[in-house]
Amino acid sequence: MENALKGSCIIGQSGGPTSVINSSAYGVIRTALDNENITRVFGAAHGIKGVLNDQLYDMGEEDAKELELLMNTPSSELGSCRYKMADPDSDDTDYQRILEIFKKYNVRYFFYNGGNDSMDTCDKISRFMDKSGWECRVMGVPKTIDNDLYNTDHCPGFASAAKYIATSCAEIYKDARVYDTGMVCIVEIMGRHAGWLTAASALAGTIGCGPDLIYLPETDFDMDRFVADVERVYKERGNCLVAVSEGVHYADGRFVSEAKTSATDGFGHAQLGGLASLLAAVIKDRLNVKVRGIELSLLQRCAAHAASAVDVNEAFMAGKIAVESAVAGETGKMVAFKRAGCGEYKCEYVLVPLTSVANYEKKVPAEWITPDGTGVTQDFIDYALPLIQGSVDRPTENGMPRYARLKKVLAK
Amino acid sequence: MENALKGSCIIGQSGGPTSVINSSAYGVIRTALDNENITRVFGAAHGIKGVLNDQLYDMGEEDAKELELLMNTPSSELGSCRYKMADPDSDDTDYQRILEIFKKYNVRYFFYNGGNDSMDTCDKISRFMDKSGWECRVMGVPKTIDNDLYNTDHCPGFASAAKYIATSCAEIYKDARVYDTGMVCIVEIMGRHAGWLTAASALAGTIGCGPDLIYLPETDFDMDRFVADVERVYKERGNCLVAVSEGVHYADGRFVSEAKTSATDGFGHAQLGGLASLLAAVIKDRLNVKVRGIELSLLQRCAAHAASAVDVNEAFMAGKIAVESAVAGETGKMVAFKRAGCGEYKCEYVLVPLTSVANYEKKVPAEWITPDGTGVTQDFIDYALPLIQGSVDRPTENGMPRYARLKKVLAK
Numbered sequence: 001m002e003n004a005l006k007g008s009c010i011i012g013q014s015g016g017p018t019s020v021i022n023s024s025a026y027g028v029i030r031t032a033l034d035n036e037n038i039t040r041v042f043g044a045a046h047g048i049k050g051v052l053n054d055q056l057y058d059m060g061e062e063d064a065k066e067l068e069l070l071m072n073t074p075s076s077e078l079g080s081c082r083y084k085m086a087d088p089d090s091d092d093t094d095y096q097r098i099l100e101i102f103k104k105y106n107v108r109y110f111f112y113n114g115g116n117d118s119m120d121t122c123d124k125i126s127r128f129m130d131k132s133g134w135e136c137r138v139m140g141v142p143k144t145i146d147n148d149l150y151n152t153d154h155c156p157g158f159a160s161a162a163k164y165i166a167t168s169c170a171e172i173y174k175d176a177r178v179y180d181t182g183m184v185c186i187v188e189i190m191g192r193h194a195g196w197l198t199a200a201s202a203l204a205g206t207i208g209c210g211p212d213l214i215y216l217p218e219t220d221f222d223m224d225r226f227v228a229d230v231e232r233v234y235k236e237r238g239n240c241l242v243a244v245s246e247g248v249h250y251a252d253g254r255f256v257s258e259a260k261t262s263a264t265d266g267f268g269h270a271q272l273g274g275l276a277s278l279l280a281a282v283i284k285d286r287l288n289v290k291v292r293g294i295e296l297s298l299l300q301r302c303a304a305h306a307a308s309a310v311d312v313n314e315a316f317m318a319g320k321i322a323v324e325s326a327v328a329g330e331t332g333k334m335v336a337f338k339r340a341g342c343g344e345y346k347c348e349y350v351l352v353p354l355t356s357v358a359n360y361e362k363k364v365p366a367e368w369i370t371p372d373g374t375g376v377t378q379d380f381i382d383y384a385l386p387l388i389q390g391s392v393d394r395p396t397e398n399g400m401p402r403y404a405r406l407k408k409v410l411a412k
Numbered sequence: 413m414e415n416a417l418k419g420s421c422i423i424g425q426s427g428g429p430t431s432v433i434n435s436s437a438y439g440v441i442r443t444a445l446d447n448e449n450i451t452r453v454f455g456a457a458h459g460i461k462g463v464l465n466d467q468l469y470d471m472g473e474e475d476a477k478e479l480e481l482l483m484n485t486p487s488s489e490l491g492s493c494r495y496k497m498a499d500p501d502s503d504d505t506d507y508q509r510i511l512e513i514f515k516k517y518n519v520r521y522f523f524y525n526g527g528n529d530s531m532d533t534c535d536k537i538s539r540f541m542d543k544s545g546w547e548c549r550v551m552g553v554p555k556t557i558d559n560d561l562y563n564t565d566h567c568p569g570f571a572s573a574a575k576y577i578a579t580s581c582a583e584i585y586k587d588a589r590v591y592d593t594g595m596v597c598i599v600e601i602m603g604r605h606a607g608w609l610t611a612a613s614a615l616a617g618t619i620g621c622g623p624d625l626i627y628l629p630e631t632d633f634d635m636d637r638f639v640a641d642v643e644r645v646y647k648e649r650g651n652c653l654v655a656v657s658e659g660v661h662y663a664d665g666r667f668v669s670e671a672k673t674s675a676t677d678g679f680g681h682a683q684l685g686g687l688a689s690l691l692a693a694v695i696k697d698r699l700n701v702k703v704r705g706i707e708l709s710l711l712q713r714c715a716a717h718a719a720s721a722v723d724v725n726e727a728f729m730a731g732k733i734a735v736e737s738a739v740a741g742e743t744g745k746m747v748a749f750k751r752a753g754c755g756e757y758k759c760e761y762v763l764v765p766l767t768s769v770a771n772y773e774k775k776v777p778a779e780w781i782t783p784d785g786t787g788v789t790q791d792f793i794d795y796a797l798p799l800i801q802g803s804v805d806r807p808t809e810n811g812m813p814r815y816a817r818l819k820k821v822l823a824k
Contacts, residue, residue, distance in 0.1 A: 016590075017587050017590045045592075046591065046592045049592065073586070074583050074587065075583075075586035075590050076590045079590060079591070080590045081591060081592065082591070163811060166812060167717050167812065167813060168711055170812065170813060170815075171486050171487075171710075171711065171714040171715055171717070172710050172711070172714070174429070174485070174486050174815070175486065175710045175713055175714040178428075178429045178487050178488045178491060179491070179492055179493060179494070180457075180458045180461065180491060180493065203811075203812065204812065206809075206810055206812055207809060207810075207812045207813065207814070207815060209815070274689075277686075292709070292710065294707070294709045294710060295706070295707070296711075297706045298583075298584050298587045298588065298597075298704065298706060299580055299583070299584070299706065299708075299711070301587055302583040302584070302586055302587040303580075303583055304583060305579050305718055308811065385810055385811065388811040388812075389810070389811040390811065391808075396803075397618075397619060398618055399575060399615075399720065399797065399800040399801040399802065400578060400579065400582065400615065400616065400618055400619045400800075401579060401582060401619065403582075403619060403621070
């Protein structure tokens with residue numbers, strides 16, 4: 001094979017965890033362990049920090065069955081970090097250290113699994129290695145529940161969070177209208193700058209249990225209009241279920257969760273309770289109806305018990321293809337997803353330059369948001385619904401999920 | 413059959429919904445429809461209010477397949493109520509009205525599915541019918557996520573909520589320690605007077621992902637001791653996961669969620685955010701560490717997607733046995749659960765007098781709480797673990813749960 005490059009590889013996980021980031025890690029680790037060009041497989045403890053601190057777990061020491069259970073294990077099993085790398089042109093200290101570690105362990109393949117910032121890290125390392133003359137193939141594996149990466153149809157992690165959110169909204173819908181007296185229920189969903197996850201609540205509408213009103217951060221929020229919307233729905237239907245992004249903001253850019261307005265005076269303690277509580281308090285104050293604010297919080301990020309089979313499999317494939325592509329000679333790329341043709345959903349895996357992904361945030365297109373800014377269109381449903389299909393037959397132990405138990409033997 | 417009593421039956425659902433209350437309803441409805449002594453089967457709209465308002469759905473009009481899907485449908489599909497009946501000795505208006513409706517539809521069997529208050533309603537109706545001379549067999553079917561009914565080993569609804577709570581706590585555990593910096597995460601769990609559900613968080617400990625500290629309402633809460641507990645755990649382990657009942661209270665009985673103390677001055681806005689937010693703010697203030705408060709809210713009550721198979725089946729059986737027992741001549745009883753012998757878990761169904769259940773609240777036994785009041789013993793685990801076993805192969809539609817779609821045809 002003309003591009004054969006022999007050496008070790010490192011896989012690192014970065015940014016917020018998801019239900020399926022470990023499936024991608026397993027895709028990398030399993031494929032790498034099985035590849036004859038890859039001599040050793042290391043997992044970096046807490047992403048790039050593990051490289052800088054020389055804390056690498058030797059994946060070859062792990063039991064194969066336990067590694068496979070990574071497919072069933074939420075969060076980032078190797079540990080994650082939020083570490084912003086300096087620009088190597090102004091300060092290359094970290095990069096020199098990484099090079100030192102790469103040389104120490106003969107690392108010729110580096111896989112980094114994360115979102116926007118992680119692809120930026122990945123890109124900088126890739127370019128530094130090129131310049132340094134140390135041949136090392138650097139590949140990004142996408143991950144983010146926020147679904148805001150450029151140049152990919154969607155991101156691993158999004159679909160499982162979306163499925164959890166839609167299912168939970170359906171269950172809340174059922175619960176919140178059980179009495180013959182009405183209630184306004186406000187569900188706060190993650191996604192500070194992009195509304196993909198909040199929009200996913202609309203999938204509950206496919207079984208008639210969706211939110212009445214949906215507010216994304218792509219649209220400016222107006223408190224008076226919000227109160228009027230809720231009042232109208234409540235009067236019409238006797239109940240109102242609202243899905244709102246944590247990142248909704250006023251026209252001047254201030255986050256609603258942090259701003260005090262005349263409408264929320266005395267309520268705007270962003271520290272105590274979040275946006276859902278604040279909006280529930282405003283509705284209670286203005287409309288004097290029964291309210292409840294629910295923040296899905298961390299629950300939506302790591303609800304592996306409700307993961308989408310499509311997501312779990314695609315996440316694995318993203319890791320596998322990253323390794324196969326790197327061994328075949330690729331570097332400086334991220335594995336991206338492309339929806340193949342129309343008709344039945346099919347995902348194709350393509351490679352895109354890391355530079356085209358790093359540091360951008362993809363938002364929900366304006367044409368997928370209803371003109372009044374309180375819902376999403378059928379186009380969004382058609383986009384998202386195929387992604388949440390299927391559930392995984394997850395191993396359990398005494399009725400509880402059976403997670404991977406790694407030994408995490410530090411490499412010497 | 414010597415006790416054969418021919419006539420219609422009514423099933424009503426009452427109190428807070430659960431993941432499996434509709435399984436009990438299905439147990440009643442299916443068994444009643446199939447029984448030759450029961451001529452018509454009615455579902456009361458919003459519990460006893462549906463009887464008082466003459467709003468009865470004719471279950472004979474429903475499609476059998478849709479009825480069966482009640483096993484997959486969370487919340488109370490017939491609608492629920494929280495309606496406290498007067499003492500018939502002081503005011504029998506409601507009871508006379510119920511008698512009128514019973515006569516109108518020739519109701520000879522009445523099944524009421526609920527918790528403490530509902531068993532009280534059931535008991536009062538039973539005694540009134542006895543006195544009135546209208547032969548009607550009245551049976552209670554237990555239901556409550558709170559698990560606080562007397563004279564039964566456990567209650568339908570508890571196990572599914574417990575399974576959801578334990579699984580969610582395990583997922584939060586995984587998520588909250590993904591970085592190399594620590595966090596104190598506080599999870600607020602339902603159960604105002606009884607700590608069964610909060611205790612269930614300890615089931616996550618069976619896979620090594622349980623809370624470090626658990627606070628039940630059975631023990632007095634002390635804010636200074638709480639802060640000291642968290643500080644100790646955080647220093648030892650670098651992280652701290654806390655499960656706390658919404659009903660924790662100070663020694664003088666004031667709920668922590670409602671009380672302002674010197675420790676929480678400026679934070680005690682019970683209206684805005686709940687207990688978890690308040691405790692997180694206190695920890696942030698006192699220990700200056702990263703905190704997150706998570707309230708499981710309605711999510712824990714109706715998470716049918718994660719229901720326990722044991723719970724779903726037992727809930728169905730409770731309804732079925734209520735009908736069979738009533739047809740056989742029983743009245744004024746509730747179907748209760750008895751754990752058969754030791755060794756492998758087996759549930760026996762027994763009948764207990766409604767009067768022995770109504771209005772009492774069963775708490776977690778003091779000997780199942782650790783002496784320092786921050787955890788539960790193995791005895792609790794041994795009690796609860798068999799109840800959360802098994803998951804149900806739940807029908808789905810486009811990746812979303814397929815719930816029952818009843819026609820709800822009002823009886824004439």
